[in-house]
Amino acid sequence: MVSIVTWNINSVRLRMPIVERFLKEHAPDVLCLQEIKCQEHQFPYDAFRALGYEHFAVHGQKGYHGVATVGKIPFRDFSRHDWQDNGEARHIGVELTDPDHRGMVVENVYVPAGGDIPDREQNTKFGQKLDFLERMTRWADAIDRPTLIVGDFNIAPLESDVWNHKQLLKVVSHTPLEVDTLQRFMDAHGWADIGRQHIAAPQRYYSWWSYRAKDWRANDRGRRLDHMWASPELAKQAIAHRVHEDARGWDKPSDHVPLVTEFAL
Template identity: 55%
Template sequence: MPFTLATWNINSVRLREPLVLKLLEEEQPDVLCLQECKSPVDKIPVENFRALGYPYLVARGQKGYNGVAVLSKIPITDVGDMDFAGLGHARHVAVKLENGVTVQNFYVPAGGDVPDREVNEKFGQKLDYLTEMRDWFHAERPEKAILVGDLNIAPREDDVWNHKQLLKIVSHTPTEVDHLAQTQDAGGWVDITRQDIPEGLLYSWWSYRARDWSGADKGRRLDHVWATPDISNAAHSSRVLRDARGWEKPSDHAPVFATFDL
């Protein structure tokens, strides 16, 4: 039975509850993974989500920052979380669908502004987080799994608006790209978005600083959908809902979708 999954850094689920409702009503994904919810779990506004046919919620929350959640039409089971790099942040949660597929929802640290761990602790935390993800996937080789989330790295040259200009900018530095590649390789993960859309510029994030974000189009693909090789061929119909970046009081990220025939 096919199911459609979406991932979205919502940048406050309470502030942008109307946008989540709009997405659920108009696009009707079976599973919606949110990052940067900025809310304790008990403060997530579940009533209106349930009214739209999304009765299932698994989340990890914090007051004011971080936070990940999975909303679903179909039954999901909480299968835990990991605190990589020992940050004490709500950055990961995993659920299992009834068909046996595990969905890993991640919010990787952004890494601050300076790509040097000696002068910027946050950059070091980001690299350590990715290293521990890598080691976990080496030890617990994932099967029948999907990994989604704001990984805060645009790995390919065509995942950013200007490769050369962004080589020293956090999210596209060679060090980060290498760490992400090692993490991906450790789990054997297939980049589903680029499997479906192999060529061309593709973004999921546009800075709030740009007055005309769409016209300037200085984007980066920071949000990802990966799958293990045993189910990657079942994936199709990947897309970025770019229009959502232009909704009223938007997140700076757009949702990324994929459908799996499983």
């Protein structure tokens, strides 16, 4: 059994108290964080070690972006891809190395948000997002081992992944062009959407609520921006998946919540 979590933490140093709370309450084997917003030497290693997490793969940069994978079980750095093609720290891959889970790869990715205007000509950030996904798609064509890719994809593909499908069709994260581009990535490797294996559409499924809402729970204008996708054979070993919505209401929360999947390997 192995449990893996993905969480856009929106500054790991600022949110370390809620990370500690989550790890004490749920104790996953592997935690994948996005938007750590710090350089590698600034990462709070000691705080994680105090909780029993002694294995690290950190790809950071000053003030922005950044991803990190920490574990109670051992792994090795496996890959660092620059799918943004500009040096930003948006990906880290690890391979689990302990005897019970050896060979499983966990890819941790933070896809660009894409700005506010869903037009490549008017908004270069939107074009960069689409190009990022196309580079990921070409990479996925060559995968030849059990792989889990997790993170903030910044796309809510299904109607039940957003609070109002019609109102968000022209809003970046739910536009048909983004959804089609993400679908091509899924098709490239035959990824299985673990979340939707366990929380089948059209059930409501959100992982992000804007800070702008005065009462995020009552307002409930969420989107499913965070994902956990597995290679076809690995997906068959996923036995449980949970969304920890309660974390959105903790003190000084991230605007994203943790997702956890358990595998029987």
